[in-house]
Amino acid sequence: MAISRRSASTGVTLQQVADHAGVSIATASRVLHGSSGRSVGAELRRRVEEAAAALAYVSNAPAQALARSRTSVVGLIVHDVADPYFGAIATGVMRTARAHDLMVMLAATFRDPRLELEYLVRLRTQRARAVLLAGSGFTDPAFVGELGHHLAGFTADGGRVACVGDHGVEADTVTPDNRRGAALALAHLWELGHRRIGVLAGPDELVTVRERLAGVREALRERGGRLDPADLAAADFTRAGGRQAAGELFRRRPDLTALLALNDGMAAGALAALREDLGRAVPAEVSVVGFGDLPYAQDLHPALTTVRLPLERTGERAMELILDAPGAVRRTESLPVELVVRTSTAPAAAPTR
């Protein structure tokens, strides 16, 4: 949005005021146009106001009002709007937004980091009041750097930012405790006697995948085990990916007695693979654990043992962080998770193949 920086009445520009006061144009703007964002100290404020008075600067009221007013829109960026994982987060976000009379603009990146940046630019242009990043973060450092740059611009304009999950940027963050969840899932299988556990993981560039994998490794280490690379298969973080990865794992390791899938979609695919492609009975021959407890997990066959994530609450909490005044330091909150035991897990059978 082009903002006129020239005073309508006197022709004095904001730049002239800033120069006269010896401050940046951004600081001058904050003082004179009341833009939200970082507050300006009393001394700077005084200098700017004196400069404006000295130069008879009159701010262009309509343009300033428009420029200053943030819309009542909160941008929510997710990966895939058809994924019930994001649907649950969005439900929490929208419920809290509604209670505060804000509207949510939802954008889906379909896991394309470039689209995430593009949406950020557009939300900034449209003067969204806040942005919530709710896809899993990407781990590529070049991307994270660029993302941080865009977010800094957004907050410099007075916008608020929060993340669901670690995006590697300086923003308030709320995240389900992925490490702990993965550790709970591994411990459950371990207690059932499983020692040959295959792990179905999503793409390594997703922070969520790394966190959950770290939890699995940690829990194994605590028990004197370790994750053999042959017991790990990465694929799309979807049902199709889970089906493919399960087939791959059993070709390499036909003696696995359990699969730990890093999301419920992959677990659903693994169950389909075991039933339809591999002819293994669940849980008699192979136990399966998922991650998420999405609504369909209870209806899978057999009903899926999985890690329940407080997704709606995570969305609500992220919105609450946005509504709070920005803190002096970045806040990071980790929400508790729990294991839901259903019928897809059972004690490990004695090796038969």
Added chain:
Amino acid sequence: MAISRRSASTGVTLQQVADHAGVSIATASRVLHGSSGRSVGAELRRRVEEAAAALAYVSNAPAQALARSRTSVVGLIVHDVADPYFGAIATGVMRTARAHDLMVMLAATFRDPRLELEYLVRLRTQRARAVLLAGSGFTDPAFVGELGHHLAGFTADGGRVACVGDHGVEADTVTPDNRRGAALALAHLWELGHRRIGVLAGPDELVTVRERLAGVREALRERGGRLDPADLAAADFTRAGGRQAAGELFRRRPDLTALLALNDGMAAGALAALREDLGRAVPAEVSVVGFGDLPYAQDLHPALTTVRLPLERTGERAMELILDAPGAVRRTESLPVELVVRTSTAPAAAPTR
């Protein structure tokens, strides 16, 4: 939003224009600044424009440009963002929006008609370029009248409107062929020999429910049958609703050999009820058909026979209607559906209870 009422170039105020035209300042603003709100009749508009010309009123360009310009935002109103039915429609909408460089603002009404109206007002205020109504319409005439009024205001301002599913209003509409789908489901059960078929329906005030029910009745009539009110149970259009309605139906009619659920969520609930509450084997004792073919339908136990709706395509098509120039007459398109036969249906068993 505070707008300066003084013309930057000529010093003539909006109040002077309003006085000259004999209208309120709000009306003058509506005509000259294209503010949102109630539309202004032709006669008032003419008077205001003539007054502005007579007084050489020049609107404040930056503010007016901002106020007048439509944003690149398309509002999409659904019932429930966590419902994969709407997720699939939204995916189609967003894909097409993306191809045309538009952003989608998604609002969820949680099936509250008042919220639908409220969001419409806000989207209009925010000068959204278009609105897509993608919840199932409500049948209450008072609501439909008010909805039509709000949509007329939106289009009078130059906004575009389209509906997914019949909302009873004058807007381009695209809808999956619900009647035909219901007829296909009924015909499938009939051909398998089922004559005692229970129907699980959602709330009667949803247009989708009425259309599907009409398709069932029609297909029954064609076969010389009819839908006994005792064979119909209405509940929430959800898994919980389906579970409850299935229990209710079997208490009334323990000899039913098939259930036709009007959406997949209800079918999932019916399967749970038959398995866990009623102890009936599917499909040996009872066949179950769903409606929608949402992603989880294939993973239900047994895999659900259901009506596949082209949901993503429906969303795409609705966006395409919005991008087209408005037609002289309202367009209504019905997209083809198909039956997907899986393992939840089988020939009717001879009566044993």
